[in-house]
Each structure stands twice: as C-alpha cells, then as structure tokens.
Amino acid sequence: MSFMEKLKSASQHNRSLVCVGLDPDLKKLPECLKGAEHPIFEFNKAIVDATRDWVSCYKPQAAYYAGQGADDELKMTIDYIHEHAPMVPVILDVKRGDIGSTAEMYAREAFERYQADAVTVNPYMGFDTLKPFLDHADKGVIILCRTSNPNSGDLQNLMCDGRMVYEHVALLARDKWNYNNNVALVIGATYPEELKHVRGLCPEMPFLVPGVGAQGGDVEKVVRFGCDANGGGLAINSSRGIIYADRSENFGAAAGAAARQLRDLINSFR
Numbered sequence: 494m495s496f497m498e499k500l501k502s503a504s505q506h507n508r509s510l511v512c513v514g515l516d517p518d519l520k521k522l523p524e525c526l527k528g529a530e531h532p533i534f535e536f537n538k539a540i541v542d543a544t545r546d547w548v549s550c551y552k553p554q555a556a557y558y559a560g561q562g563a564d565d566e567l568k569m570t571i572d573y574i575h576e577h578a579p580m581v582p583v584i585l586d587v588k589r590g591d592i593g594s595t596a597e598m599y600a601r602e603a604f605e606r607y608q609a610d611a612v613t614v615n616p617y618m619g620f621d622t623l624k625p626f627l628d629h630a631d632k633g634v635i636i637l638c639r640t641s642n643p644n645s646g647d648l649q650n651l652m653c654d655g656r657m658v659y660e661h662v663a664l665l666a667r668d669k670w671n672y673n674n675n676v677a678l679v680i681g682a683t684y685p686e687e688l689k690h691v692r693g694l695c696p697e698m699p700f701l702v703p704g705v706g707a708q709g710g711d712v713e714k715v716v717r718f719g720c721d722a723n724g725g726g727l728a729i730n731s732s733r734g735i736i737y738a739d740r741s742e743n744f745g746a747a748a749g750a751a752a753r754q755l756r757d758l759i760n761s762f763r
C-alpha cells in the first residue's frame with residue numbers, strides 16, 4: 494500500500510487526524526526507564542502501544558535520535574510500528590535537501606535503511622534535490638511550505654513575482670512536483686490564515702500540520718481552515734503535548750488518553 498493509501502485508511506479506520514510525534518529527549522524520560530538498555534525504544538514502544546488506535550500516523554523526528562546517538566533505537570521504533578501497528582504509516586521527519594547525488598543517498602536512508610513510509614524535505618535547493626524522493630511513487634514526500642516557527646516568515650513570506658515564497662512552493666508542489674501523486678505540504682498550526690490560503694490553492698493535497706500542543710496552535714482554526722472538502726486531508730501533529738502528558742510510570746496510558754482527547758477535539762470541529 495502506498496503512503497497516501499495507508500494514511501487515508503488509518504485515518505478512516507481510527508477516525509483520526511492525529512499524528513503523534515515521537516521526539517524523545519533522554520532528559521525528559523520517566524525515571525522508570527532510566528538504566529534500561531534501550532530507554533528511547535522502550536519509551537516509544539509504550540507510547541505506540543497506548544496510542545495506535547487513536548492516530549493516523551507517527552512522526553519520529555530524526556534529530557532526537559541522531560543527537561543522542563540512538564539511530565538503532567529509531568530503526569527499532571519504526572520496525573516496531575510496522576509490526577505492531579501495521580496500518581499506521583511512519584513519517585521520518587528529517588527535512589532533507591541537498592544536490593541530487595546526495596539526495597539519492599538520503600532517500601535510501603529514509604526508505605531503505607529506515608523503511609519509512611514518508612519523509613519531510615526542504616525545497617530550498619529546488620526540484621533536482623527533491624526528485625530522488627519524488628520518484629518513489631509509493632512513498633510520501635512532505636515538503637516544507639509555511640513552517641510553524643517564529644521566524645518562518647523571514648524567507649517564506651518574501652514577495653517574489655507577485656506571490657510570497659511559500660505560495661510558490663505550494664503551486665510548484667501542486668503543478669510540477671506531484672507527478673506521482675505522493676506529495677504533501679507542511680503548514681504550521683501557528684499560521685491558520687496561511688493554512689486557509691494554501692488549502693484554497695491546493696484543495697486536494699494532504700497537509701502535515703505541526704504546532705498544536707506545546708507550540709500553542711489553535712486546533713479549531715486548523716480544522717476549520719485546513720480540512721479538505723471531505724473533512725480530511727490533515728495530519729495534525731503533536732509531539733511534546735502527547736508523549737509527556739505524564740512523566741511518571743503511568744506515561745503510556747497518559748499519552749494514550751492525550752492522543753484520544755486530541756482526536757476527539759479535532760473531530761468535534763470536522
């Protein structure tokens with residue numbers, strides 16, 4: 494099954510637009526996991542076990558694994574999701590972007606080494622740097638468009654040929670880069686007006702929307718402005734807001750409850 498089919502099917506089956514971000518920081522893990530051989534994996538495993546019925550996808554952020562020397566635990570986590578939550582796709586959030594020959598290797602890293610269903614990419618260097626990802630027709634390629642961070646407008650809102658840079662990205666994604674129907678866009682929940690605008694430009698494209706929870710994005714606006722005509726088309730990510738819902742030994746159950754609560758809140762606006 495392709496990423497797009499998997500995302501749709503998990504979203505329908507679990508009636509959920511929630512993406513759980515697996516961004517484990519060793520310093521924030523519950524005491525009960527300290528001293529475990531693979532604490533990050535054990536943490537993720539409990540989060541996945543508790544949340545898999547309430548989500549449409551998972552998104553491990555690669556920096557948390559690379560920065561803490563835990564590449565093996567990233568691989569173990571993705572393998573675990575494929576085995577124990579096989580209908581739920583995995584987005585490897587690594588925001589890649591480099592010249593074509595290097596991008597080929599990054600695509601191999603995401604899709605062959607880690608067996609991710611989708612990857613996040615940075616379009617700053619242009620089409621040839623995205624092509625090695627886009628050519629994998631069954632994999633999702635999720636392109637940064639209007640990101641959630643405070644200074645995202647520095648470049649993304651610059652006017653150029655009568656449009657802002659992020660609008661150019663949305664139009665290129667819609668008209669030139671989506672030749673395998675495997676493209677999605679990242680739009681931050683912290684910029685709901687831009688989300689509405691990009692939905693107008695790209696009525697059918699799925700959007701990954703990070704920035705609810707810890708970054709304070711407004712869930713109601715995200716849903717009302719971002720859904721497609723069928724009330725779907727969004728993967729709304731929360732990482733810290735779900736994985737650290739409780740930092741005692743009860744963390745798994747608390748994450749499950751937080752994911753379910755976010756799912757229900759989102760659904761109440763659909």
Ligand SMILES: O=C(O)c1cc(=O)[nH]c(=O)n1[C@@H]1O[C@H](COP(=O)(O)O)[C@@H](O)[C@H]1O
Pocket residue numbers: 514516554586613639640641642679680681703704705706707708730731732733734
């Ligand atoms: O591509 C992303 O996922 C992403 C894009 C963006 O514009 N903003 C953003 O926060 N993210 C990621 O989404 C997650 C947000 O985490 P929380 O703020 O803890 O929910 C992190 O993994 C970020 O790297």
